[in-house]
Amino acid sequence: MSVHPLPQVAGLLLPSDAMLVADAFRRFERFRSDYDSRHLNVVSRRLCAAMCPDLADAVISDALLVDSEIRMRAKGPFVCFNEGAPTASADEAALLNLIGAMQSADYTAAAEAAIQLEIMQARALFSLVFRLGQRLMEAGIRFRPRSFRGTAVTARVGEPRPPRGAPHLRIVDG
Numbered sequence: 001m002s003v004h005p006l007p008q009v010a011g012l013l014l015p016s017d018a019m020l021v022a023d024a025f026r027r028f029e030r031f032r033s034d035y036d037s038r039h040l041n042v043v044s045r046r047l048c049a050a051m052c053p054d055l056a057d058a059v060i061s062d063a064l065l066v067d068s069e070i071r072m073r074a075k076g077p078f079v080c081f082n083e084g085a086p087t088a089s090a091d092e093a094a095l096l097n098l099i100g101a102m103q104s105a106d107y108t109a110a111a112e113a114a115i116q117l118e119i120m121q122a123r124a125l126f127s128l129v130f131r132l133g134q135r136l137m138e139a140g141i142r143f144r145p146r147s148f149r150g151t152a153v154t155a156r157v158g159e160p161r162p163p164r165g166a167p168h169l170r171i172v173d174g
Helices: 008-012 016-034 037-050 053-073 090-104 107-116 123-138
Strands: none
Touching (some): 037 053, 053 123, 090 107, 090 123, 107 123
16 A cells, blocks of 8 residues: 655635636626626526525625625735635735634734735725625634635736726737
């Protein structure tokens, strides 16, 4: 008999509860690209399979608020992997860690997660994530703070974003 270690990626696989939450935020990104309500219906069906419909609606509402707050406050884009991916991007892992931190009232871990998301003014985000975390706990979904690690993929490297309010002009060779 021989023993073979699992590849390192096995330690990064998301549990099913975390994948359910990550896939909701991944679907929200698709919803924001075309504002087709079918994307929200997919999230609703998946959450209703895991919890009662009223709680699923409340989770979607709270998660949309969290998603909006992250996109408004973050300095860079919120990077999502493809729906169904068994691992998390660094941003998704930070979000899952933030939810776990707020569920456990671990404000140091919450601050670390907010910094990873490049959000410095995080009071409103903490409040929204706390409410989302409480709803998830009602559904039996609980995360430990600092338990998720994102992959080494860093999509923030690239073209710098203009400051807020600056015109979005790009030079195009033509």
